[in-house]
Amino acid sequence: MTGLLAQFDSQHDLLRAVSRLRAQQVDIQTYTPVPLADSPTGSPLPLIALAAGLLGAAAGFGMQVYAVMIAYPQDIGGRPAFSWPSFVPIGFEIGALCAVLTAFFGFCVINRLPKLYEPIDECLAMRHALRDGWIVAVRTRDPELRGRVRELFLELGAHRIEDIPS
């Protein structure tokens, strides 16, 4: 046993359980069909994506400048080699592409995805996690704490309580 989870029938019940568990300083993770109403929103990913986008745009712009000024310069009727406005569109597109790819793969890295199996998947409640189940899991190896949490879940009227296998 590495912990236990409880499935509640509504977001309201789950939030009540979460606040009680937080008060006891227990390490918890929720599994819900939609983001919880009062869930924290901070994530570093938008800023990382912005940085990647700006970096990509600069690199794309730089590549064009390098190509037309250093790698293969051509004098066409004395026109300026550094015709920067014509390098803006490709710079922008490469920047946008970098930002999108960073956001997506950053999401995977930060959440350690893909992770197709976790021991918690053995619990029947997880079949409802993205449909109608409001689940909170407490991961602890301390049997005494598990007992207290179980009592709390029973007191709050959990729909289902399961042990998380190891």
Place this chain on the structure above:
Amino acid sequence: MSAVIDNVADIALRRRSGRWWSAFAVSGALLVLLIGATGWLFYRGVGIWGIDWPVSWGFAIINYVWWIGIASGGTFISALFFLMETDWRTSVSRIAETMTVFAAACAGIFPILHLGRPWLFYWLFPARNTMTLWPQFRSPLLWDFFAILAYVTASVLFWYFGAIPDLAALRDRASSRRRQIIYGIFAMGFRGSGTQWRHYRAVYGTFAAIMAPLVVSVHSIVGLDFAGASTVGWHSTEFPPFFVFGALLSGLAMVLLLLLPLRWMLKLDELITSRHFDVLSRLLLMSSWLVGYAYVMDVFNVYYSGNPAEIAVFQTKLHGAYAPVYWATIVFNLLLPQLLWSARLRVNPFLIGMVSVGVIYGMWCERYSIVVMSLRRTDLVSAWGNYHGTLWDYSLLFGSIGLLLAVRYVPVVSMSDAREASEAS
């Protein structure tokens, strides 16, 4: 609400009905036509098309511009209206995004087919080569390549990312082992944990914030493909916004056109209501006026310039051999959508379908008139020519529509979004 969600999931999981198979037959036949025509094109070359001098851009470019415009509909709805926090987008965003991915795929094949030597398409990349050559970075045609590359990649990722919670829900509901594995792989292990949702929402917002300017840039660059050339009728600063307006119009029309049969075939009346049709119809009406403004500016620029070649091209549009194409553009893109002023007609499925088909056809005519009518009347009268699409041109056009119809193989409504909306209410 849970019943509605289950219904949506069932659409993807349940057995195929007779309606499904008949629709499958139509789209399958068109797909076969696309594959056959492409094979013949690769075997014989672009000589099977109607293109020649002076009209060297034909159906391939018309279809490309037409499809990429249609593709914009999903991006505008799911990115722009997400950023504006509109509540009605939830039940239509997935259909719209899916349409975007398929329409962008239709658009993406045509420039490659158009190349003549398609096996050399990688020359568009700044790839190392023995001659140390680089692509022409000052050409809008190359900007277009990068724009499409970024747009298609971002659209596919945005669409997939938006579907991850739904794929995870399908994995949890699937009864057969095979489906559990397939949906499980694509869901990547999304379990709806608090941490996952937190980052998920942040990344979804980031995607929307990038997609909104990206789609505008793509259509501006498509406009520059034309405006960058000194061809009569193309060389105008008006083109970038003009193409964005046209994209919006045809994209919204295609979203409406797909919503109607899907609602009927999949019985989604509870999710896609008359409110959606009303809102989208209003947007269609507005974008019709935007396009109208661009048409008026086009005429104004021609006469304000006083350029005899520009005026001659415009005169042939009005009453030359291809005048019906130009007038079809005006009738279908400007006059027909005016029916949507009536609140009663805005929720009439038959009329919406008719207007949408009309607009999509009208936009194809607009692309035809831009591409063909300008090229066939150059500055030099001795170089004037004519153009007609051949059987193979039409085969590729209709075949690509079969590719779009493949839209039906994926879940059509975002379950997680619908759930979120119902929780909030």
